[in-house]
Amino acid sequence: MKSFINRFAPIPVVMSVLLGACTSSSEKKEETSKPLTEAERHLPENAIRGLKVADGLEASLFAHEPMLVNPTNIDIDERGRVWVCEAYNYRNQLNPQNPVKNEGDRILILEDTNGDGTADKQTVFYQGTEINAPLGIAVLGNKVIVSCSPNVFVFTDENGDGKADKKETLFTGIGGIQHDHAIHAFNFGPDGKLYFNFGNAGDSIENKEGKVIRDPEDNIVRNDGKPYRQGMVFRCNPDGSEFEVLANNFRNNYEVAEDSYGTMWQSDNDDDGNRGVRINYVMPYGNYGYTDELTGAGWRQRRVNMEDSIPYRHWHLNDPGVVPNLLQTGAGSPTGMVIYEGNLLPEKYRNQMIHADAGPNVVRSYAVEPDGAGYKATINNIVEGTGDNWFRPSDVCIAPDGSLFIADWYDPGVGGHQVADLDRGRIFRIAPTGSKYSVPSFNLDNPDNAVKALQSPNIATRYLAWQKLHKWDTDAIPALEKLYRSDNSRFRARALWLLGIIPGKGFGYITDALKDKDDNIRITALRIALETKADTIGIVKQLINDPSAQVRREAAIALRHNKSKEAPELWAQLAKQYDGKDRWYLEALGIGADKQWDTFFPAWLAAVNNNWNTTEGRDIVWRARTPQTLPLLVQIVSNPEHNPDNYLKFYRAFDFNPGIDKEKALRSLLEGHHPQQDRINSIVLMLIDETKVPMTPSFKNAIASALNSVEGTQDYVDLVSRYKLRDKNNELLQIIEQSNDKGLQTSAIRVLLSTNNGDVLLKKALEPRDSTSLKIIKALGGYEDKKSKDILQAIVLDTKYPADLRNAAIESFSHGWSGEDRLLALAKENKLPEDVKPVAVKVLSTAYRGEIKKEAAKYLNISTGPVNKISPVAQLVTMHGDATAGAAVFTTYCATCHQVNNKGTDFGPKLSEIGSKLSKEAIYTSIMEPSAGISFGFEGYSFKLKNGTQLLGYISSKTNDEITIKMIGGTEEKHAKSDIVEQKPYDKSLMPEGLAQGMGEKDLVNLVEYLTTLKKKN
Known part of the structure; x- marks a missing residue:
């Protein structure tokens, strides 16, 4: 282990010579064809050899250790400098064997001063004990927003020397210290606002005075079901005002990304091992179904109309009121995301999401296209760590020249509260073959130049341009109008956001844009109108029969909580255009009618002349939240031609209309004479109170x-x-x-x-x-x-x-x-x-x-020492085992707590794709030191009940009244909170220690060989 003095000393300019040797080139084909030893594989000079890069692109190594270690998040400023959040101290309390950097973690600036494409200058922008495993950074002019749970800090460099001169708190009270599932990175949106999120450990958020924040409708922003749950997406002004919750009920939504139209995208991680990682289009104000919307119960809890597949069950996708997923990508550890709106990379990556998934060692692009009121997408891999599965892409960012930068945490594993390597970290640049890194020059001395900067693919550059153009107000109109009349839709949208907020002028631009032939420009105009509090009803009237389902989706959402007397009829006209197939459109209607179903629903019934019993009509009944739907639901499920098991979704809909009317409706079903009345009774009796x-x-x-x-x-x-x-x-x-x-x-x-x-x-x-x-x-x-x-x-x-x-x-x-x-x-x-x-x-x-075990040894013939001697991990990884024999070892030692392809006991994380996520080093460590890395959601608790029973397990579901405990062996018990007299965190893993010694080295090596074969099938 290098000393702190050497490891964190300033990097001399000559480092560029070493880094220059790390770029891929045709001249080194012979050298790169030589097999590498295990130790050589992890050297920075071989970093490029470990990557598989998509055709037409090449990777170069911009920076590496010791210039930086453990990068969690990056941003790139208008000068092309890479800003890095380091997390050397990540999980130091859970990994006491790792040394601690007592000065705290660092925010670095890495710069290429001589133009050779590699960083040769390192500046420590800030270091302090309050920076403890930060997970987000956003560089906005001379201000830098750093997300470091439980705080969000704003640093200011007042004199431009690359050092923080002032530190302020923007938000606080967000989850616990060093929590991956709490606050994440901020982004600057095209509307001039900040967009960000937190995962399901964020819990709540407070302002700098420590007061819990309330949304515009006076709801406390807290994970308590009133009305928000779990992970959330937010928007606010740069000073933290006008704070909004834009979506909720995610698990660990890591980073939200916005395109030029203001459309939001992000990824979300599943409970480990359930192959449910997802990519979401974030429909404003949507519920994304990680837990039961009404009760907060976990996805494992039995319910009517449960999804057949665990990856879909995981998100309650059969429930009314859950926005569908764009993609589900299997197992993984999704991290940073950006929208690529440049033109340097090949066409198929342009205007698409680019996303880092550290688990399967891959950076992907998602090619999205409209699909009704929603979207569909395909996956294009950009970079894969096929030769080195320590490649852990933690973030992606776009440079001013349009090239892609990737932060590499570089570790045998990722997440799970564990870190095995403290000495390494890399930054890669991805660009077309032969494209050298260069930073376009620009100035902001007049509106024309600022508009040129507004077209940059780099967000930090666009931020500076946006601020100048906004400040110039009407003086910027000619330059912005010129951009608005261009043939680039996304540039037009950027101009429209600024034009649309000019006092006294903006509404004219909005009105004009509502007639534009481009669907996305019309959508942008409507969004600007909502943010500027323009005449929503008048605008929705113009779009009520828009040919685009996506535009009508936005019109439906725009009616949310609108108290106009005209709103119900407008919503009804939009609902009449639902085709019975488009779930995205249906959920937009649901969002638009929120809290006003009692007036919106009868308006729709009148609009369809009460002819509701059609495929599309039944879906609207299913989605509605009003007692008026209950007799209609009864009519649907009691139809003698309907097989109850084919209509379970309508039984589930009763749960979302609670109250005495629901109970009466359900009881009436018990008095029916359906050919399958017995089956109806069995369903209804589980729904009745x-x-x-x-x-x-x-x-x-x-x-x-x-x-x-x-x-x-x-x-x-x-x-x-x-x-x-x-x-x-x-x-x-x-x-x-x-x-x-x-x-x-x-x-x-x-x-x-x-x-x-x-x-x-x-x-x-x-x-x-x-x-x-x-x-x-x-x-x-x-x-x-x-x-x-x-x-x-x-x-x-x-x-x-x-x-x-x-x-x-x-x-x-x-x-x-x-x-x-x-x-x-x-x-x-x-x-x-x-x-x-x-x-x-x-x-x-x-x-x-x-x-x-130690106490029992006093009374029984139990050995307290290791049963078998096990070699160090560094030696174990060089050994080759027998995967077939390892499968038998798994059955003997592991299947009592883990599943592979649905075989085994469902207790610990499922391991069906563990070989895609963890290297051999990480797998060995997780077996030999299970308490060093406990997956989030699998932390143990001991419980004591009123009757004296003691339980040990983890919480698989929690509602206001009950806790469901999953215990060793895979069984679950549900207990009223009132029956639990004591609940204490268990400070160790629920996986037994000494397992490796118990099985012996040969079986251990065979087991790990088998586990490394468990990979995602393409």
Whole structure:
């Protein structure tokens, strides 16, 4: 490890000589064809060899270590200098073996002073302890916005020397320190405002005085469902005023990017391993479905009309009120994004998103084209780390000459609160082959020159031009009008944003643009009108029959919360044009009608002459939020020609119209005479508020018929539990005995043990002491409850039971927090029979809590030292294993907590594409040091219930009233918050320590060889 003095010393100009050797060229083909050793592969002079660059482009290395380390985010100013957020101290508390830079992290300026295309000058713009793993930087003239959870700072360089002279707080109170899922980078939009976001750990946001911010409608900006949830997208003035929430309910939306029309795009990360990473067009004020909109429940929670595929279920895409995804890109760790509006790169990348995904080591472009009121896209890879999977692109940025710059975190892994390499970091430049880096000169001494600068692909340059042109006001009109009359649509939009806000003149330009032949110019005009608070109704009237579904989408959104008496009729006319296929258009209608459904919906019914029962009409009924739709929903689902299972979406719609009218409508369905009435009953009974229904004879009959239709299923168990049916113990026992579904068995046991004499029945069922008894014993281990532990303990201590049943009982008994404690207590009290002690030794020696294993060694023959000696990671990565043998090792050691292609236990992150995300180094580290990197969302907690039960697991769902805990073994338990008397963070991974030593080096190497083969299939 280099010393701090050497590692962070100023870089001399001669560094350019070394860096110049890192560019790719045809003259070095022979040299670059030589195989590299593992150590050579990570040297900066070989960095380009590790990249696969798209045809027509080449990569060059602009800067590398020790000039910079661990870059998380970059920006490029009008002079072509690269500004870098370093995060050397990332997760230093979770990785205590890593040295700490006590001076804090740095904001760097890297500059190419001699024009050779490589950085030769490094300036530390700012360093301080409050800069602790920053994740965002935006350079706007002499001001620099740095996002560093829980704060957003604005630094000012007052004398132009490249050093911060003043620091101010713009926002604070955003998540915890060093949190990847909190505040991210800011961008300057074409309207002169700031755009930014935070992930689902942001929670809330405060102004510089520490007061929680409220939106224009006086809603507190907080993740509490009133009305916002999870990650959010924001817009505000540069001073923080006029703060708006533009969309919500994302997981970890990393960076929002706006194009010249003001259209917003971003990526969002899934819960690790679920292949659900997505790219979103951000429809203003949309809900993006990470959690249940109404309750906040997690995506794993059972609901009517659940999506068949986990990547889609992950985002509640079947629910009314969720905006669809543009793309889903599988597993990954998506990071920075930019809209490329330059002309240096080839045509297919122009006017498109360019996006870094650090997980699969790739920078992509998404070729987007209109699709109805929404969009569709294809993927074009620009750079891939095919030769070096330490390539971790953390951000992308556009230079003034139109070339693409990529920040490379460079590490064996990414995210998960882990960092393995502190010494490296790179900045690459991507450009057409042979294109040298140059910075176009410009000045802002008059409007004509400023308009030229406004056309730059570089945002920092456009910012300076925008400020000057805005300040010049009417004096800038001739130059802006000339640009507005050009044939470049995006340049025209940039000019229109400035023209449209000129006092006394702007509305004329807006009116003219509303008649433009270009759909995007009309959209831009409407957006300017909304921001300037122009006559919304008058403008929507002009666009009500626009030939473009995208323009009508914007018109529908423009009616959101508009109290004009004309708004309902205008919305109805827009709704009449819905084609029954375009989900984007339907969700825009939903956003436009928000909080005004009671007037908008009847206006639509009148507009269609009450002829609502069509394909498109039923969709509007499904999306609506008003009690007026309830009788219509009843009519749809009770149609004798409709198979209930084909109309589940309409049953789900009842949930979004809560209240007494909903309950009445659902009860009326129980009194129907549908050919599949039993199935209808089984669905409806899960939607009704069971606490408000009198148990009449007819209602009991409905329950009985419903149970008949779902016998032996999870729905059966849910109905028995929901309605507290005490006479179904034998049926529950039969499910336990006959099912091979572990989750279903556990659910049945949970319900059975909550009833009178359920434990008695289970004990009786164990009397045969045969294979059925063995099945029950294994199932009992999935339920963390005193009754289940009592039954298992009785079997362990009763020598009348066969040894195989008692050994199985010990393994089942020891599951979970309380099981480990109780088994240890039996060992302490010397109550364990001799013939079961070997199994007790086995389970306690692999306890999840190291202190349990250490204590148990005092009473049982347990080794407290490593079972097998394991080589250092640096040596392990040079070894080659047998992937086939590794698959068997996975089944033995890992499948109890992880899944690969739906095989195994769904507890920890799914590993089906882990080889695309992590290098061998990172995989070894995650196995050998599991507590060094715990994926967000999988942090453990210990819980203590009122009845004394203790649980260990992670929170898979949380609502205002309940917490669902996923426990080791994959079972879930839902508990009322009022029943939880204690909840403490568990400071270690839920993955057991010492796993590598337990399996031995040969099996470990084989396992890692297998895991590296698990990659995304193209």
